[in-house]
Amino acid sequence: MSLTITNKSKSKCNKYEFNIYEHTLSLADLDTYILDVLYDETNLNYLFQVDKPLSTNDRIKQLQRFIENSFKNKEHEIKDVEIIKFIDDNKIQSYYSFFAEALLARLNIQFLDSKLIIGVINVGDNLKVVGTGADVCMFSDDKLVLGEAKFYGELYGGVDKIIKDTSFLSKLEDYISKVIGSDKEIILKGIDGNICTKTVEEIKKISLILSGFVLHTKEDPVSNYDKSYNLVEKIKIKELEAHYNVHLYHLPIESKNELIFKAQRKALDLIIKLRGL
Amino acid sequence: MINQKDREEVIKLLDNSDESVTLEDLFMFDLSPYYNEKKDESFFSKQLEFIQEKNELGHNKKISFTSEQIRVYNGMVENNRTIISAPTSFGKTMLVKEYIFNHQPNIIVFIVPTNSLADELLEDFTTLFSDLGYTIFDSIKKVETVNDKSIFIGTQEKYYKILEYYIDKIDLFVIDEAYKLSDQIKGSREVILNRVFIDTINISKQIILLMPLVNSINGLEQLKFNILKSDYAPVAKYFNSIENLDQRIKEDIQNVEKNNLIYFSSPKKLEDFYIKNLKEIELPIEITDIWIKRVEDDFHPDWLPIQALKIGIGVHYGPMPKFIQKKVIDLFNNSLIKNLLSTSSIIEGVNTPTESIYIVSSKDILGNKNLVKYKNLIGRAGRLGQHKVGYIYYDTKHKEQFEKANIPYEQIDIVFVLENSAEIIEINREDSFDKALDVSKDPSNENPSIPKPYLEHSNYENVPQIEVSKLLNKHGFTVNQLKIFLDYVQTKPKYFLGIIGKIEHGIDTDCFNIVLNSRFATFTAMVDELAPKKRNIDISQIISSLIEMIYNIIPFKIIPLINFTIDINDLYNEYNGLNLLSDDVIKEANKKKAQFYSKFIGIDNPKNESLIIINKLFEYGIPYQRVKPYLEIITEKLPNKFSIYDIKKIIFADESMNDLRVYFE
Numbered sequence: 001m002s003l004t005i006t007n008k009s010k011s012k013c014n015k016y017e018f019n020i021y022e023h024t025l026s027l028a029d030l031d032t033y034i035l036d037v038l039y040d041e042t043n044l045n046y047l048f049q050v051d052k053p054l055s056t057n058d059r060i061k062q063l064q065r066f067i068e069n070s071f072k073n074k075e076h077e078i079k080d081v082e083i084i085k086f087i088d089d090n091k092i093q094s095y096y097s098f099f100a101e102a103l104l105a106r107l108n109i110q111f112l113d114s115k116l117i118i119g120v121i122n123v124g125d126n127l128k129v130v131g132t133g134a135d136v137c138m139f140s141d142d143k144l145v146l147g148e149a150k151f152y153g154e155l156y157g158g159v160d161k162i163i164k165d166t167s168f169l170s171k172l173e174d175y176i177s178k179v180i181g182s183d184k185e186i187i188l189k190g191i192d193g194n195i196c197t198k199t200v201e202e203i204k205k206i207s208l209i210l211s212g213f214v215l216h217t218k219e220d221p222v223s224n225y226d227k228s229y230n231l232v233e234k235i236k237i238k239e240l241e242a243h244y245n246v247h248l249y250h251l252p253i254e255s256k257n258e259l260i261f262k263a264q265r266k267a268l269d270l271i272i273k274l275r276g277l
Numbered sequence: 278m279i280n281q282k283d284r285e286e287v288i289k290l291l292d293n294s295d296e297s298v299t300l301e302d303l304f305m306f307d308l309s310p311y312y313n314e315k316k317d318e319s320f321f322s323k324q325l326e327f328i329q330e331k332n333e334l335g336h337n338k339k340i341s342f343t344s345e346q347i348r349v350y351n352g353m354v355e356n357n358r359t360i361i362s363a364p365t366s367f368g369k370t371m372l373v374k375e376y377i378f379n380h381q382p383n384i385i386v387f388i389v390p391t392n393s394l395a396d397e398l399l400e401d402f403t404t405l406f407s408d409l410g411y412t413i414f415d416s417i418k419k420v421e422t423v424n425d426k427s428i429f430i431g432t433q434e435k436y437y438k439i440l441e442y443y444i445d446k447i448d449l450f451v452i453d454e455a456y457k458l459s460d461q462i463k464g465s466r467e468v469i470l471n472r473v474f475i476d477t478i479n480i481s482k483q484i485i486l487l488m489p490l491v492n493s494i495n496g497l498e499q500l501k502f503n504i505l506k507s508d509y510a511p512v513a514k515y516f517n518s519i520e521n522l523d524q525r526i527k528e529d530i531q532n533v534e535k536n537n538l539i540y541f542s543s544p545k546k547l548e549d550f551y552i553k554n555l556k557e558i559e560l561p562i563e564i565t566d567i568w569i570k571r572v573e574d575d576f577h578p579d580w581l582p583i584q585a586l587k588i589g590i591g592v593h594y595g596p597m598p599k600f601i602q603k604k605v606i607d608l609f610n611n612s613l614i615k616n617l618l619s620t621s622s623i624i625e626g627v628n629t630p631t632e633s634i635y636i637v638s639s640k641d642i643l644g645n646k647n648l649v650k651y652k653n654l655i656g657r658a659g660r661l662g663q664h665k666v667g668y669i670y671y672d673t674k675h676k677e678q679f680e681k682a683n684i685p686y687e688q689i690d691i692v693f694v695l696e697n698s699a700e701i702i703e704i705n706r707e708d709s710f711d712k713a714l715d716v717s718k719d720p721s722n723e724n725p726s727i728p729k730p731y732l733e734h735s736n737y738e739n740v741p742q743i744e745v746s747k748l749l750n751k752h753g754f755t756v757n758q759l760k761i762f763l764d765y766v767q768t769k770p771k772y773f774l775g776i777i778g779k780i781e782h783g784i785d786t787d788c789f790n791i792v793l794n795s796r797f798a799t800f801t802a803m804v805d806e807l808a809p810k811k812r813n814i815d816i817s818q819i820i821s822s823l824i825e826m827i828y829n830i831i832p833f834k835i836i837p838l839i840n841f842t843i844d845i846n847d848l849y850n851e852y853n854g855l856n857l858l859s860d861d862v863i864k865e866a867n868k869k870k871a872q873f874y875s876k877f878i879g880i881d882n883p884k885n886e887s888l889i890i891i892n893k894l895f896e897y898g899i900p901y902q903r904v905k906p907y908l909e910i911i912t913e914k915l916p917n918k919f920s921i922y923d924i925k926k927i928i929f930a931d932e933s934m935n936d937l938r939v940y941f942e
Contacts, residue, residue, distance in 0.1 A: 049331075058327075061327050061331060062327055065323040065324075065326065065327060094318065095318075098318055098319055098320040098322070098323055101319060101321070102320045118324065120304055120305050122279075135320075135321075187279060189279075191324055191328075193344045195279060
């Protein structure tokens, strides 16, 4: 998928610039793209264990994260109607939202920095303040990404939801103020288990990227999206330094339920194939 | 900082159901055993789920390795000689079990410090590894070489008896609590452990030494061990000094929600405390009347551990038949009794997780020499899966000593005996003899533990030193003990009892004589005979001293001394044509042995397979009179390599042996 920058916008406070990207895929192709990019062997393995070699068992275990728990180890018996029933019966708004989080992590790797890995951060003196409470926390040698991801069945405010997500924003501000105010070392632990420590000065030099993602069922009229896009101009984060960035992904899809179905079906089919059933 | 101190703080918060502790916190501090408590629908949670599944143990799918355990495990796999130094709750034995499951070495020897721990592992390993084709054993019925897929689990003494049957190389040799190799040589236990280590090291393909967390390990440099250390423990501890500890124990012991281990430095202190503070308490207990009745019949109804158990309090100390110890531990581990009074028998004895430890008397665990012992004891407080946090209580008046004992591991160093030349002599290490002897020729060297000069001035000089050395090793005696023995022999003793008194100090001769006397056939008769001679001693303590004499002192101290005396006399005769000891002494020694075997094993001159089996059951605490009717059938059905669990299997498969099942309940 190629992205083009079609617009540039400035925040109301004139402090930040925003880039808006667009893709040119059809909605059907978009679903395929999402699943291909996420389930690609190397890509998915990278999310779970970075550069460790992938065994067939590992691959099955990774794909099993995307299917219902009750489908595990009887993948070949699962009929489409069972998947659909599970999806229809689930009334929780955040159902399958981990999928958007995984996709956000993947997109960040694709478009921000291919060396980013998921992990946690320990800042400040407080023992249990680890990371930031963000849905996705990623870092590389020169970038630190804190991301919030939503997976909605409708537009539901779009990026506005992220902008207005006070807990997310306050966590970000809290994080920034802690980094600035701390004189202790900052500890980063990647999902691969590796730990590195950085001084406050070192961490300040790293580009902080606030990354938001809304994956949602498309909405008509399309002009509704503009309202949502324009709201980014209201973003105001305390003490956001000049080299910090904000990346908001706002991705309409044909249908949340349909994508979940496809995600589970594809994961099941891949597992069945791997098992040679 | 990601260190154990901070990790414990997070565990304490988690234990307090602090909701601010997140899955991210647990990941940061490597607390994967607690992931399930904080799992959610996030992708991060799914990532950790994957890691957990990937790290699942082969031999137990319910448990996953933590990243620290993986690091140590991989180090262990990559090296032929490894020392694993980690805290009690790290899971050191679990690492070994996983290694066996994954690599299936053919011939395995696993040395543990006590019979109780051996029994626990024998049961566990039998369940885990029998299906993989392993024979798990600690005894051999009929002499044969050990060259099949097998796991020996037992004490150094048991292994040393069968060491010569290992013709092929040992594929995996493990010593648990291997810090004991650094203990000062005091008697046969240390001698044999060091012998076992020295004699096996070069015939083993892979060696793993397990020990508590210490800072430095010295004395093994030449043997090129790879040391893997970790301070990781998935449980936290609170230390509390209490003004009136006795009163606090009395109160807490009645709180049925809690699991308490109350520690004493000796059986006597334990019994005094019980009589003074706990005798009148009554707590719930689920135990069959048949079991209680059997113990009362075999031993004595006035014995304190039985009286305590009847009111819901467990007692665990050394002078106790093993099946009773096992029962008490089973009840405690399954929360069927909540309180356990114990001495150091619990420290290396068995895996006994508890929430709280109250240290009433601490003489044997405090002080620099006992640091590892102390750490081993407090390591019982808190256990993964049961108690995230353990509490250690001690009397305020001992606060200063406890604060000293609570030094961080960075300050604990151990030095293996192998570096200490004087002690090397004590363990009769032949390859060091010459070196040491050269030094000893210097007249200014007055080291009394050098053997050859001593022999040169004794009437023993014609006997080759190597033969003396072999004999000492065989029976687990030190050169210093040999010196005392030979000095005493020169006084032409008339009685074997005199030799006992010289070598094994503090033997109660009244108790010894009554135990061996066939006139007192039952336990009650022995108690009745001894009690009037000990008017100032509590009846339960008299019973305990008899049990200790029967189950510990005679079989493990006196019989080896008798055998040593007879063998050394024969050896002397072989090279000098004369007896070292008078016929009367030798006759008396033989008579004592025969009396013991006759009364407790039921055989005057035991030399057959049945003896090994009846010995095994005696060691477990079952009187021979109970076993005798079934001995033939058990002997016939038992495989050649066996453990107590093979005997148990036979007993439970045969209705006619119903009478013996109570000992295994």
